[in-house]
Amino acid sequence: MNLIEAKNIVKTYRMGETEVTALKDVDISVQTGEFVAITGSSGSGKSTLMHLLGCLDTPTTGTYTLDGIDVSQASRDELAHIRNQKLGFVFQKFHLLPDLTALDNVALPLLYAHVKEAEARKIAASHLEKVNLKERMHHYPYQLSGGQQQRVAIARSLVNNPRIIFADEPTGNLDTETGNIILDIFKELNEKQNVTIILVTHEPDVAAKTKRVIELIDGKITRDRMQS
Numbered sequence: 616m617n618l619i620e621a622k623n624i625v626k627t628y629r630m631g632e633t634e635v636t637a638l639k640d641v642d643i644s645v646q647t648g649e650f651v652a653i654t655g656s657s658g659s660g661k662s663t664l665m666h667l668l669g670c671l672d673t674p675t676t677g678t679y680t681l682d683g684i685d686v687s688q689a690s691r692d693e694l695a696h697i698r699n700q701k702l703g704f705v706f707q708k709f710h711l712l713p714d715l716t717a718l719d720n721v722a723l724p725l726l727y728a729h730v731k732e733a734e735a736r737k738i739a740a741s742h743l744e745k746v747n748l749k750e751r752m753h754h755y756p757y758q759l760s761g762g763q764q765q766r767v768a769i770a771r772s773l774v775n776n777p778r779i780i781f782a783d784e785p786t787g788n789l790d791t792e793t794g795n796i797i798l799d800i801f802k803e804l805n806e807k808q809n810v811t812i813i814l815v816t817h818e819p820d821v822a823a824k825t826k827r828v829i830e831l832i833d834g835k836i837t838r839d840r841m842q843s
Contacts, residue, residue, distance in 0.1 A: 616683060618778060618811055619645035619668060624677035626663050626834075637663040638674070639834040647778070650805040650812045652822035655831035662783065664831065665815045669702055669781040670694040682778055699728055703772030703780040707787035709764040711756040717743060717763075718752040721771045728775060735774075742770040746800060762793035769800055773810075780804070782814040786821055798824045 626638040637660045645651055655661040666672040667679065670686055671694070679687045682701055686694065698704075711720045718739050725735035743752045746766040756764055765785060772780050782801065786794030802824065804810040814825060822828050823842070830838040 617644040617680075618647045618649075618682055619643065620678075620680040621668065621674075622678050624664075624667065624674045624679065626660075626667060626672070627675045637834050638667070641677075641834070641836055643668075643829065643836065643839075645779075645811065645813065647811055648805070648809045650802070650826040651814065652825040652828045653813065653815045653831065654817060654819070654822045654828055656817060658833075659831040660834040661815050661817075661831050663834075665781055665783055665813065668813060669704065669779075670697045699724070699775065701778045703775065703777035705765070705768050705772050705780060705782040705785045707784035709756070709761075709768045709788075711764055711767060713756050716753050716755055717748060717759065717767045717770075720756070720767055721752075721774055724771060725774050738774055739770070742773050743767070745773075746770050760793075761789050762796060765789065765793075765797050766800065769797070769804075773804075777810075779811045779813060782812065784816055785814065786816070786818070794821070 621641060621643045624638050624641040625636065627634055627636045641664065653661045653664060667674055670681065673689060674687060677687065678685065681697065686697060718736060721739035721742055722735040725738060726732065740752060743749060746769055748763060748766055751759060751763060786797055789797065798821065801812050805812050816822055827841050829836055
C-alpha cells in the first residue's frame with residue numbers, strides 16, 4: 616500500500632468574484648522511503664500540492680489517502696492531529712521561536728504532544744546531536760547561522776518520528792555550500808533511516824539531489840521521473 620495516494624485532486628480558490636484553479640486533476644502516489652522533489656515555476660501549484668499532501672489544507676474535489684487514512688474531508692482538528700502524529704515540516708523561513716533555545720525549539724512539538732518536559736528535552740538533544748549541533752543546543756536563534764537554524768528546524772521536524780518530512784524550499788535562504796549541507800542531511804535521513812521526504816523547490820540543482828522529480832505546470836503534473 617502506498618504511503619500517499621492522491622487521485623483526481625482539484626483545488627480551487629475564490630478571489631473576489633474570480634475562481635482560480637490551482638490544481639487540476641492531479642494523481643500522485645508515494646511509497647515509504649522515497650525522496651521526491653516537486654518542482655515548477657512560481658504559480659505552478661507546487662506549494663498548493665504540498666499543503667494538501669501535508670494536511671495543511673483539503674482538496675476541493677478528489678480523494679487523498681495518507682498512511683491508509685482518507686483525509687480528503689478531514690476537519691481542522693483531525694488534520695492537526697494527523698500532522699502532529701505522522702508529519703514533519705521544514706520551511707524556507709526557519710520559524711524558530713526567538714526567545715527559546717535550539718533545544719527548547721526542538722522539544723516544543725513533544726510538549727504539545729504531552730510528553731513530559733525532561734523526556735522531551737532528552738529526545739530533542741539526541742536529534743540535535745544527529746544534525747551536529749550538540750555544542751549549540753543552548754544557543755538562541757540569533758546566535759546561530761542560517762544553516763544552523765535550518766538544522767534546528769530539521770531536528771524539530773524529526774522529534775515525533777514522522778512518516779514523512781515535507782520540506783518547502785528548505786535551501787532558499789541559504790548560500791550554495793550551506794544548502795548542500797542541508798540536502799546531504801536529508802539524503803542521509805532518507806538512506807539510513809528510511810525517512811520519506813517530499814521536497815518542494817524551483818531549483819533544478821536541488822531537485823537533482825533527490826531520487827524522483829515531479830514537475831508541475833499550471834496546476835498539472837507534466838512529468839514524473841525517477842533518477843539515479
